[in-house]
Amino acid sequence: MMGLLQRVRQARVEVAGEVVGQIGPGLLALVCAEQGDGEAEADRLLAKLLKLRIFADAAGKMNLSLQDVAGGLLIVSQFTLAADTTSGNRPGFSQAATPAEGERLYDYFVAQARAVHPQVATGRFGADMQVHLVNDGPVTIPLRMVPTGT
DSSP states (O other): OOOEEEEEEEEEEETEEEEEESSSSSEEEEEOOBOOOOOHHHHHHHHHHHOOOOOTTTSOOEOOOOOHHHHHEEEOOOOOGGGOSSSSSSBBBBTTTOOHHHHHHHHHHHHHHHOSSSOOOEEEESSSEEEEEEEEEEEEEEEEEEOOOO
């Protein structure tokens, strides 16, 4: 499972002009399940993003986690993170999980996040979403959890 984290001052997701999720300061997490991923990879990704020290402390150093700053977490599904661009000019998505499995893992990831973090908002799986954000820094961090045993 992979994620692209963006530290934000604010972010929101709209579907058909309706705001379906929004946060103030925190993390926008674009997430993608790949073939072979399961709940273990989702759990590891969530644990990592909650504890990643990418927020400034009193000295201005990136030394605090999302949990430390009690920031918001906006989770948005984005299967295009699995794009294969090694040949040609059209990305391939054969490494992405099937839509059904991707949705199952996305829903699992969101449920686990809501169980351990007080402020979680989401996009809508499979929808045409418009994501608005003010990237703070900018700080953008890619994360990839390889299935165990691979």
